[in-house]
Amino acid sequence: MIHQDSKTILEVSGLQAAVDGVEILKGVDLIVKSGEVHAIMGTNGSGKSTFAKVLAGHSAYQVTGGSVLFEGQNLFDLEPEERARAGVFLAFQYPIEIPGVSNSHFLRLAYNTLQSQRGKDELDPLEFEDFVREKMKLLEMNPNFLDRGVNEGFSGGEKKRNEILQMALLEPRLAILDETDSGLDIDALRIVTNGVNKLANKDNAIILVTHYQRMLNYIEPDYVHVMRGGRIVKTGGKELALDLETRGYDWLGVERRAPASA
Amino acid sequence: MSMSLVNSNTYLESLLQGQPRLPASPLAWFNQLRANAVDHAGRLKLPTTRDEEWRFTDLSPLARQSFQPARAAAAQQAADVEHFSVAEAAIRLVFVDGKYMPQLSTPAERLGNRGLIVTNLSSAITANAEAIEPHLGQYARFEDNLFAALNTAFLHDGALVIVPRGAAIDTPVHVLLIATQPEVASHPRCLFIAEAGSEVTILEDYVSLNEAVYVTNAVTEIAVGDNARISHIRVQRDSTEAFHIGNCAVSLAHASRYRSVSVALGARISRYDLNTGLDAEDAECVIDGLALINGRQLADTHSSIDHAKPNCTSRQLHKCIADGSAHAVFNGKIMVRAGAQNTDSAQSSRNLLLNAKARIDTKPQLEIFANDVKCAHGATVGQLDSEELFYLKSRGLSGVTARNLLTYAFGAEIIDRIPIASLKYRLEQTVLEQIKKN
Incomplete structure (x- = not known):
């Protein structure tokens, strides 16, 4: 929801980033305020997933230019774990499986780390069990997912639910959902997006990175941005997503600016 | 016992000097077994890194140490031992520096398990000679293994487990071997026999009360009868200054099953040889291991699985984690003999290096002489x-x-x-x- 007096959560200016020396992001500008939902759309290779990973601090991506302020602080001064503790959350496109680490142990460790960061009480295993079971209801998750290894043997949909469960536990200020809709059937999509909607409030913000419009039928964005060639080339309201759905991406044309390095 | 075997080998000399002269047994075969072992021990030399089987494991720190036999074991406080007790195990045998401690043990007869024998070998060997003779010294070959030869030469005591035909023992048997004295060499000898159709879980547990330098030279022989099942857990958490040499030899009869989990955490230098013989059809073994070491520790695991007969299955997962400047070694041999058709074998060696100074050597070794077999193996060494x-x-x-x-x-x-x-x-x-x- 757009409010006139909302605080700025994220301010991205001219962000450039590379993988293995190949520049992927070529000057991204974006301002996200509290209470807002932003959708970033684009074809494969447009740079939208790179953008998500750069914000979370993945070491494979080198920031080569520009700046990102998160609640006024230089995001790139923070290690990935410090970003998480400050309130940045990335729901992974491909959540990794970690056999041998029980999901409940992992979730509790993460939850308690953020609780202590925020000066709040940590929960012991029994208290946490009750707490997390409540949160799981939001995502219609079977409690036996707590006893398994992190994402181990989970279906695609179960992994995505587990991601949003973590979002529910960690209560981030900024949640970046990287293709959370991919691999979900229609029921799972409804459950996952319903969960996200319940977690959205006036104090946090959400960036949805997606290829398709269909998730936006469930989570209504305030802004839709189209990324192409490592830049945001068009910004509009939710109707822009419908345009993209019917017309595709080609009508947006080629890059309008010459590469910065040329 | 003849002292001529010590000749030029100072290490052997230190091991043998002052060892109590073992009394002759009334059992002729037993005396013969020891005499044979003494003979072989005298001919064998301490292995060096020039021996293929020992190329990564340098025993010279062991050769530099001198060892004595254990003094009369100090009366161990029950409290010292309780720390290591395992709640589920109603049957327990405790050995301190190689000596059986009846007052700390709960052998099987105290539980009234009819026919089940869990006690110390030396007290039971004469009465059970008929059951023991076909197995003792039959699996742990010492012709080319100095440590097995020494253990057999000194063969005196250790744990004896005989599970009678058809019995399923519902409590794990805990064999607890505690080291307490520095500069002691002990040679525990265990024999586990599961008669046809029986089932038992045995925990062989090497622990230390302190960080002393000592050497444990253990040999365990396991006979799994027709349709019997043994689950064998071996935990080595010796002093990180100690030397631990372990040899375990297992023979599986028809349609029997052997499951083993071995965990090595302790010892400055440890070597564990586990030789499993799938000696009859339809037998199955599952052998898993973990070595987790740090500092200047070395842990060497050599396993061999011998598919001697058709229709047998083997599974093995061995993991090493090496930090500091530790060195882990795994050598896993799978042998499929001619005629052992329809063998199904899978082996995996997975290793984690946590420090640039740490080192892991892994060598899966397949020798296949049959043509209708399924053998998968793989090894990985990586970081997190x-x-x-x-x-x-x-x-x-x-x-x-x-x-x-x-x-x-x-x-x-x-x-x-x-x-x-x-x-x-x-x-x-x-x-x-x-x-x-x-």
Whole structure:
């Protein structure tokens, strides 16, 4: 929801980033305020997933230019774990499986780390069990997912639910959902997006990175941005997503600016 | 016992000097077995890194030490031992520096388990000679193994388990071998026999009360009868100054099953040889191992699985985690003999290097002489997965916590296979603490 007096959560200016020396992001500008939902759309290779990973601090991506302020602080001064503790959350496109680490142990460790960061009480295993079971209801998750290894043997949909469960536990200020809709059937999509909607409030913000419009039928964005060639080339309201759905991406044309390095 | 075998070998000399002269047994075959072993021990030399089987394991620190026989074991406080007790195990044999401690033990007869024999070998050998003779010294070959030869030459005491035909023992048997004195050499000898159709879980547990320098030279022989099942858990948490040499030889009869989980955490230098013979059709073995070492520790595991007959199955997962400047070695031999058709074997060696100074050598070795077999094997040596680390850090976990958690998880896959809940829990805590120290 757009409010006139909302605080700025994220301010991205001219962000450039590379993988293995190949520049992927070529000057991204974006301002996200509290209470807002932003959708970033684009074809494969447009740079939208790179953008998500750069914000979370993945070491494979080198920031080569520009700046990102998160609640006024230089995001790139923070290690990935410090970003998480400050309130940045990335729901992974491909959540990794970690056999041998029980999901409940992992979730509790993460939850308690953020609780202590925020000066709040940590929960012991029994208290946490009750707490997390409540949160799981939001995502219609079977409690036996707590006893398994992190994402181990989970279906695609179960992994995505587990991601949003973590979002529910960690209560981030900024949640970046990287293709959370991919691999979900229609029921799972409804459950996952319903969960996200319940977690959205006036104090946090959400960036949805997606290829398709269909998730936006469930989570209504305030802004839709189209990324192409490592830049945001068009910004509009939710109707822009419908345009993209019917017309595709080609009508947006080629890059309008010459590469910065040329 | 003849002293002529010591000749030029100072290490052997130190081991043998002052060893109590073992009294002759009334059993002629037993005396003959020891005499044969003395003979072989005299001909064998301490292996060096020039021996293929020992190329990564330099025993010269062991050769430089001198060892004595254990003094009369100080009366151990029950409290010292209780620390190592395993709640599920109603039957327990305790050995201190190689000596049987009846007052700390709960042998089977006290539980009134009819026909089940769990006691110390030396007290039971005469009465049970008929059951023991076909097995003792039959599997742990000492012709070219100095340590097995020495153990057999000194063969005196250890744990004896005989599970009678058709019996399923519902409590694990805990064989607890405690080291308390410095500069002591002990040679425990265990024999586990599961008669046809029987079932038992045995925990062979090497622990230390302190960080002393000592040497344990253990030999265990296991006979699994027709349709019998043995689950064998071996935990080595010796002093990190100690030397641990272990030889275990297993023979499986028709349609029997042997499951083994071995965990090596202690000792400055440890070597464990596990030789499993699938000696009859339809037998199956599952052999898992974990070595978790640090500092200047060396842990060497040599296993061999011998598919001697058709229609047998073997599974093996061995993991090493080396930190500090530790060195882990795994050599896993799978032999499929001519005629052992329809063999189904899978072996995996997975290794985690946590420090640039640490080292892991792994060598899967397949020798196949049959043509209708399914054999899979693989080995990996790696560091912690950067994507897994990133995932954990992206949830706020510190780099150290993330590393510890992943290291723990890597080892926990093996520990999880231990069928004794309280031991599993305790080892998991130990592993977690050991990882956190690093």
